[in-house]
Amino acid sequence: MQKFILPALFLAFTGSTAFAAPVLKAQVSVNHPVITVGDMFEDAGLLAERALFRAPEPGTTGIVSLDAVRAAAAKAGLTDYTQDGLLSVRVERRATVVDTTVLSGLISADLAVRGLLPAGAELHTRFDDPALSYNAEAVETPVTLLALRYQPGAASFSARFQVAGMELPVDVAGSIDLLVEVPHLAASLKAGAVLTPADIEMKRVSLAFADQSGVENFDDLVGKQLRRNSRAGVMLKATDVTEPLAVRRNTEVTVLLRTGPMTLTVVGQSLGDAVTGQPVQVMNSVTRKILNGVATAGGAVEITTAATKLQVAGL
Numbered sequence: 001m002q003k004f005i006l007p008a009l010f011l012a013f014t015g016s017t018a019f020a021a022p023v024l025k026a027q028v029s030v031n032h033p034v035i036t037v038g039d040m041f042e043d044a045g046l047l048a049e050r051a052l053f054r055a056p057e058p059g060t061t062g063i064v065s066l067d068a069v070r071a072a073a074a075k076a077g078l079t080d081y082t083q084d085g086l087l088s089v090r091v092e093r094r095a096t097v098v099d100t101t102v103l104s105g106l107i108s109a110d111l112a113v114r115g116l117l118p119a120g121a122e123l124h125t126r127f128d129d130p131a132l133s134y135n136a137e138a139v140e141t142p143v144t145l146l147a148l149r150y151q152p153g154a155a156s157f158s159a160r161f162q163v164a165g166m167e168l169p170v171d172v173a174g175s176i177d178l179l180v181e182v183p184h185l186a187a188s189l190k191a192g193a194v195l196t197p198a199d200i201e202m203k204r205v206s207l208a209f210a211d212q213s214g215v216e217n218f219d220d221l222v223g224k225q226l227r228r229n230s231r232a233g234v235m236l237k238a239t240d241v242t243e244p245l246a247v248r249r250n251t252e253v254t255v256l257l258r259t260g261p262m263t264l265t266v267v268g269q270s271l272g273d274a275v276t277g278q279p280v281q282v283m284n285s286v287t288r289k290i291l292n293g294v295a296t297a298g299g300a301v302e303i304t305t306a307a308t309k310l311q312v313a314g315l
Helices: 002-016 066-075 100-113 207-213 306-313
Strands: 027-030 034-036 051-054 061-065 088-093 095-099 122-127 133-137 143-150 156-163 170-185 200-206 245-247 252-259 262-270 279-284 290-295 301-303
Touching (some): 051 066, 061 066, 066 088, 100 122, 100 156, 170 207, 200 207, 252 279, 252 290
Parallel strands (some): 027 088, 252 301
Antiparallel strands (some): 034 051, 061 088, 095 133, 122 170, 143 156, 156 170, 170 200, 262 279, 290 301
């Protein structure tokens, strides 16, 4: 009796666990160029990797008729499947948009690696076709820069890119402008004003223009004095500022004569403008004699020449 019971149980078990027939999908979404049996059917089994037909272009959708599916599946060796009343299948190929922003980023990275992008400079790329846009496969690297032709100092460039999902590379051209932040005057100031950090704002301008103009660094401007009246928004150049005057023309100053531990002071009148450490002549207010000295940070004039020291000492 046992001989008949065991085969019966085996048949019942295997019959309940038989593989289900593949089921045709109503919608298929892929990010590769070939639609496989596994893409088109649920539970495709061992036939999953077999190709059926080409996928549409990245970023596009196609409708495949049931007849086309049946013919392609038969060629792949699949004849037994469930279609659940479907008459067609919607096939979508996912995409990543590659636009001018993405392409510009690759160009900037390439120039940086080649040492052609100065520190602190920002790359501004203008493409001959500003509406450039490609649908690339939705993969980790949707586009690769193959070649870039650009000479420092020349605005024009040409580049070749390989877009994932496209058989042929694409060639683009345009111009490059390198922008750098340079100091500008935040508000209108009169000649003689000493610049503070609040008086300076940073704005981007062309690197070529900045180099030609002789722009100063932010830190080198703070504490400097404007040579002339200047309006708000003007770019500050090296020629616009000078060291602040320690002594001004036709003003009363203290004249110092240092001899050993003794310091003699007299009152004089400055005959010129001078920054700290710069030679300047002063006139003794009592004797009307002309004395030669050097302006100090405190606004005084220190006598430096022996002859002048004798003149002062004899007063």
